[in-house]
Amino acid sequence: MENDKPSKTPNFEKRVTGILKDLMAANKSSLNRQLAIEAMMEAMLAQVPQAVLPALLEEYEAGCDRLAQRLPANMQEPDLWARWSGAISARQERFQREQKTG
Numbered sequence: 312m313e314n315d316k317p318s319k320t321p322n323f324e325k326r327v328t329g330i331l332k333d334l335m336a337a338n339k340s341s342l343n344r345q346l347a348i349e350a351m352m353e354a355m356l357a358q359v360p361q362a363v364l365p366a367l368l369e370e371y372e373a374g375c376d377r378l379a380q381r382l383p384a385n386m387q388e389p390d391l392w393a394r395w396s397g398a399i400s401a402r403q404e405r406f407q408r409e410q411k412t413g
Contacts, residue, residue, distance in 0.1 A: 352395065353398070356402060361403070364399055364402060364403045365403070371399065372396055375389075375392045
């Protein structure tokens with residue numbers, strides 16, 4: 312019976328290695344899609360007029376709260392969602408500074 316284990320180990324290791332390679336490829340694709348989406352969001356945010364920013368921030372935060380319900384609590388990372396709230400707020404602050412100095 313002990314002789315069976317060594318012959319099964321290489322197949323198991325190959326399967327695990329294959330699964331890990333597939334997971335790494337999926338993760339790489341997801342990260343690249345995320346990068347592209349973030350770049351697009353930055354470009355779009357730069358075009359948003361000042362008057363629209365408060366409503367955009369409200370809609371974004373409500374959307375995060377609504378869509379977060381689809382994730383189990385232990386998978387939610389609200390600190391990551393705050394990045395865009397911060398970017399919208401920063402753009403609002405820039406507009407305000409420009410109005411005061413301009």
